[in-house]
Every structure is written in structure tokens, then in C-alpha cells.
Amino acid sequence: MRTLHAEWIKLRSLRSTWLTLACLFVVGLGLTVLASNAAGALWAQATDAERQAWDPTERSLTSYIVAQLIIGVLGVLVVTSEFATGLMSTTLTATPRRTRVLAAKVTLAVAVALVAGEVLMFTAFLTGQPLMARQDLPSASLGDPGVLPAVFAGGLYLAAIGLLGISLGVLLRATAGALTTLVGIVFLVPGVGGVFPAWMHGIFDYWPTLGGSAALATVPDPDFPHPWLNLGGMCLAVLGVLVAAFVVFRKRDVV
Incomplete structure (x- = not known):
């Protein structure tokens, strides 16, 4: 508990934490408003299918x-x-058990990511539906079949991505390298997925932005008929990266 408390002090005292969370909600809800307002034009041009x-x-x-x-x-x-600041050496001097330190960081960061992700997804849903209904478009409510699990899955998905970010940070120990890798995983690979050999396409069922995000929909996608299985597979893969991060953090020098 003392380690958790120490990590909580560090997390909440960093200006970057609050700026990142503020950016999450400003950008996230801003995109929701833009996408919902643009839905009318898309619906007018949509085919029956x-x-x-x-x-x-x-x-x-x-x-x-x-x-x-x-x-x-x-x-x-x-x-x-x-x-980056060299504080990690001080942290491990105060708390030599490295797995305890990393476990505390992971617990707090995932808790913050899960709460922030769920709040964002529920707020985005409750913001977007009235905007679409105002344009006489089909809309949904939380009580409709499949809606509540889909919105909840959005927050869970974001928490898993946050956990992936922590793992990459531990493995690469550099902000630029970890962010570049993360961008490649969530944007680059899905964008060029078609160039990969057919035998590799099975991994896309559990890949972020592809099969991993299928649970955020309520209309069945023939490419991902078991969306929660896809999301679960993605979470297991992220846990595998986290295990590697724990092994590396325990054995590697921190300087």
C-alpha cells in the first residue's frame, strides 16, 4: 500500500497526467460531435445495404x-x-523489489485509464445519439440490445491500450521509441494489413483497431463474428507484452 501511495503521488503530481487526460476528453468528445454531425450527409448518400x-x-x-x-x-x-529524469534509480533505491514498483505503476495507470475510458465512451454515446436523432437518423439508447456492452467494451479497450503503452515504455525506456511503436501497432499495421501474407491475417482478429475493437459495434460484422472473443484475444496478447516487460524490468539495469 505504501508503494501504491507513493506511485499515486507521482502520477497525480505530474502535469503531463492532467494535460493528457484533458486532451483525451477534448479531442474525444470533439470528434464525437464532428462524426455525429456529419452522419446526416453520410446517411443521405448511403445505399439500402x-x-x-x-x-x-x-x-x-x-x-x-x-x-x-x-x-x-x-x-x-x-x-x-x-x-528520462533518472528518478527510476531513486525509486528502486527506496523500493528495491522491482516487481512491486512496476505492479503499483500498472495498477494505478490501468485504473485511471479504465475510469477515463469508460467516462469518455459513455459521454461520447450520450452526446452523439441526440445529435443524430436531431437529424432524423436512427439512434440508440443504453437500454437497446447490445448497446451497453458495446459502450463498456470501449472503455475496456482503451484500458488495454493504456496497459500496452506501459509495457512498451518499460521495454523501450524512451518516450519517442515507445510512442513510435504504439503508433505503428494501432495505426500503421491496420492501414497496411492487406500487404501481409494470407497466413498472417489470423492475427488481425485480435489486433488493435481491427478485431480488437469489434466489440464496440452492435451490428454484427461478418469479418469478426465473435467480437468479445476478438477483444479478449487482444487483451491476452497485451498481457503477454506486460509479462515480457516485468521480466525485462526485473533483470535489466535501469541506467
Whole structure:
């Protein structure tokens, strides 16, 4: 508990923590408003097949695409800020048990990411649906089938990305390197997925921004028929990266 308290003091005393969270909500909700207001034009041009597949819940949650990068930045900074300033050596002198230190960082950062992610997703849904209803578009409520799990999945997905950011920060120990890797994972690989051999396409079922985010929809996607399995597989993969981070953090010099 003392280690958790010490890490909480560091986390909340960093200006970057509050600026990142503020950016998360400003950018996330701003994108929600833009996407919801633009939905009217898309609906007017949509074909009958596209209207059948229209998912107002998923549209109001599209801000996760950028929010995942911001929440990943928060996870990276939890670790790399101490490496950059040399404070990590002081921390490990005060608390020599490295697994305890990293476990405390992970616990606090994931808790913050989960709460912030859930608040953002629920606020985005409750903001986007009235904007679409005002344009006489199909809209949804939290009581509709599949809506509440989809919104909850959005916060869980963001928390997993935050955990991935922490793991990359530990493995690479540099903010720039960890963020570059994170951007490659959540944006670059999904964007060029078509160039990979067919035998590799199975991993995309559990990849962030692809199969990992399928649970944020309420209309079934034929490419991802088991969305919660996809999200669960992504979370297990992130846990695997975290295990590697614990092993490296325990054995490697911190300077």
C-alpha cells in the first residue's frame, strides 16, 4: 500500500497526467460531435445495404480511434518520465523489489485509464445519439440490445491500450521509441494489413483497431463474428507484452 501511495503521488503530481487526460476528453468528445454531425450527409448518400448495416452506437464511439493513442501516451509517460529524469534509480533505491514498483505503476495507470475510458465512451454515446436523432437518423439508447456492452467494451479497450503503452515504455525506456511503436501497432499495421501474407491475417482478429475493437459495434460484422472473443484475444496478447516487460524490468539495469 505504501508503494501504491507513493506511485499515486507521482502520477497525480505530474502535469503531463492532467494535460493528457484533458486532451483525451477534448479531442474525444470533439470528434464525437464532428462524426455525429456529419452522419446526416453520410446517411443521405448511403445505399439500402449501407443503411441496413448502419450502427449509431459504433458511430458515436468512433473517437476511440484517436483516444487510444492519447491513452497510450499516458501509459508510456507513467514509466518513461522516470527513466528520462533518472528518478527510476531513486525509486528502486527506496523500493528495491522491482516487481512491486512496476505492479503499483500498472495498477494505478490501468485504473485511471479504465475510469477515463469508460467516462469518455459513455459521454461520447450520450452526446452523439441526440445529435443524430436531431437529424432524423436512427439512434440508440443504453437500454437497446447490445448497446451497453458495446459502450463498456470501449472503455475496456482503451484500458488495454493504456496497459500496452506501459509495457512498451518499460521495454523501450524512451518516450519517442515507445510512442513510435504504439503508433505503428494501432495505426500503421491496420492501414497496411492487406500487404501481409494470407497466413498472417489470423492475427488481425485480435489486433488493435481491427478485431480488437469489434466489440464496440452492435451490428454484427461478418469479418469478426465473435467480437468479445476478438477483444479478449487482444487483451491476452497485451498481457503477454506486460509479462515480457516485468521480466525485462526485473533483470535489466535501469541506467
